[in-house]
Amino acid sequence: MESMTLSADVAPDQDRKGPGRPRSARVDEAIVEAVFDLLSAGQSADAISIEAVAAKAGVGKATIYRRWPNKEALLIDAVTAMKGPLPELQGESVRDDLITLIAAMRNKRMTDYGKVTACLMPELYRNPEMTRVHQAVSEPRRELMRSVLRRGIESGELRADLDIEMMLLCLSGPTIAQNMLRWNPNVPDEHFAEHLVDFVLRGAHA
Amino acid sequence: MESMTLSADVAPDQDRKGPGRPRSARVDEAIVEAVFDLLSAGQSADAISIEAVAAKAGVGKATIYRRWPNKEALLIDAVTAMKGPLPELQGESVRDDLITLIAAMRNKRMTDYGKVTACLMPELYRNPEMTRVHQAVSEPRRELMRSVLRRGIESGELRADLDIEMMLLCLSGPTIAQNMLRWNPNVPDEHFAEHLVDFVLRGAHA
Numbered sequence: 001m002e003s004m005t006l007s008a009d010v011a012p013d014q015d016r017k018g019p020g021r022p023r024s025a026r027v028d029e030a031i032v033e034a035v036f037d038l039l040s041a042g043q044s045a046d047a048i049s050i051e052a053v054a055a056k057a058g059v060g061k062a063t064i065y066r067r068w069p070n071k072e073a074l075l076i077d078a079v080t081a082m083k084g085p086l087p088e089l090q091g092e093s094v095r096d097d098l099i100t101l102i103a104a105m106r107n108k109r110m111t112d113y114g115k116v117t118a119c120l121m122p123e124l125y126r127n128p129e130m131t132r133v134h135q136a137v138s139e140p141r142r143e144l145m146r147s148v149l150r151r152g153i154e155s156g157e158l159r160a161d162l163d164i165e166m167m168l169l170c171l172s173g174p175t176i177a178q179n180m181l182r183w184n185p186n187v188p189d190e191h192f193a194e195h196l197v198d199f200v201l202r203g204a205h206a
Numbered sequence: 207m208e209s210m211t212l213s214a215d216v217a218p219d220q221d222r223k224g225p226g227r228p229r230s231a232r233v234d235e236a237i238v239e240a241v242f243d244l245l246s247a248g249q250s251a252d253a254i255s256i257e258a259v260a261a262k263a264g265v266g267k268a269t270i271y272r273r274w275p276n277k278e279a280l281l282i283d284a285v286t287a288m289k290g291p292l293p294e295l296q297g298e299s300v301r302d303d304l305i306t307l308i309a310a311m312r313n314k315r316m317t318d319y320g321k322v323t324a325c326l327m328p329e330l331y332r333n334p335e336m337t338r339v340h341q342a343v344s345e346p347r348r349e350l351m352r353s354v355l356r357r358g359i360e361s362g363e364l365r366a367d368l369d370i371e372m373m374l375l376c377l378s379g380p381t382i383a384q385n386m387l388r389w390n391p392n393v394p395d396e397h398f399a400e401h402l403v404d405f406v407l408r409g410a411h412a
Contacts (some may be wrong), residue, residue, distance in 0.1 A: 134387075152410075156412050157411075157412060158410050158411065158412055159410060159411065159412045160412070162410055163401070163405060165390055165392040165393050166380075166393055166401060166402070166405050167405075167410055168390055169380045169383060169384070169389060169390045169393050169402075170376060170379075170380050170402070170405060170406065172383065172389065172390075173376075173379035173380030173381070173382065173383035173384070173389065174372075174375045174376050174378075174379030174380070175379070176379065176382075176383050176387070176389070177375060177378065177379035177382050177383065178375070178379070181340075181382070183375060183378065183379065183382070184371055184374055184375045184378075186371040187371050187372055187375050195369070195372060196372070196375075196376070199369060199372050199373075199376060200376065200406070200409065200410055201409055201410050201411045202409045202411060203406065203407055203408045203409020203410070203411070204364050204365065204368055204373055204406055204407050204409070205363075205364065205365065205407045205408060205409070206362050206363060206364055206365045206366070
């Protein structure tokens with residue numbers, strides 16, 4: 001199965017006319033990194049200004065606005081970059097692909113992202129823009145998980161009447177609770193993805 | 207099964223010498239309500255001062271310190287009060303008791319609490335005091351859920367090798383994700399507790 005890439009390309013101008021990375025791609029990266037740094041340092045998305053981003057990236061504001069129509073679009077790319085690329089799935093065992101997806105939510109990058117999101121979370125209530133950012137960033141991953149689950153229903157690995165949306169929640173909810181809140185310290189981090197997926201697959205009934 | 211009450215009694219002086227509620231219990235309540243109001247209004251737990259609480263409750267600081275040794279103890283009682291009393295369980299069907307516990311996490315009180323917690327969450331990373339508050343407040347509810355699960359293992363309703371800590375996480379994680387983040391809008395609020403419990407009990411395997 002070919003690897004999936006993010007639909008929001010953080011380097012829109014990719015004319016590779018010479019050796020090395022094109023200047024525009026490096027500029028885009030510097031801008032996105034600047035947003036990432038500001039968010040990681042604890043600044044709220046609300047408080048981040050295009051001026052501050054431009055200053056940190058060492059570019060002019062116009063450079064930013066040429067690439068992103070508004071702050072929201074830039075935030076989506078920055079938060080997407082923080083999450084890293086979509087995981088590559090083997091496309092065979094649904095159990096294995098689910099474990100890959102959950103494990104990808106728990107790497108260091110995501111733990112940092114979890115801390116940033118924890119600080120961003122109050123904004124999800126106050127700021128509709130952040131809700132849209134959050135939705136836009138998480139939607140590709142959710143679709144990926146849905147496609148794995150649909151494949152499992154078709155192959156018979158999962159039950160035919162599986163509630164896909166509830167399954168998404170039952171895999172992501174515990175992962176988010178551990179990432180952001182360390183909700184249950186009695187559940188070990190080691191092999192968390194395998195244990196969670198096997199638990200949800202198996203159920204609790206006798 | 208007798209109803210369980212919180213171990214942290216918000217009205218320590220209960221000498222009922224005359225009709226109506228004793229003055230000290232009303233004072234305690236006013237103080238706790240004041241903290242509740244300040245938190246609900248979006249003030250961070252860090253920023254809340256005993257002075258501000260005293261002013262809002264219409265009491266002197268000494269009145270507060272007579273009852274609570276420090277701000278942390280007061281926060282624990284206030285957040286506990288926000289959560290409301292522990293739910294009453296019927297003690298028969300484990301499925302029904304789990305549904306009662308999850309549903310209790312999703313009433314309006316808890317949704318308000320969820321919003322407050324969302325705003326408090328950044329503090330869980332920065333402020334060890336808030337982590338201790340959060341742990342102290344949630345521990346009685348976790349113990350209640352653990353006791354229900356142990357009962358289910360003994361009765362044979364749940365499988366003998368059930369991972370109790372993972373089960374706690376798989377019930378609470380999705381509930382928290384919906385409460386705080388509205389993580390999956392495609393999962394309806396109506397009958398959420400029943401659907402979640404039945405899903406986790408049943409598993410996803412064919």
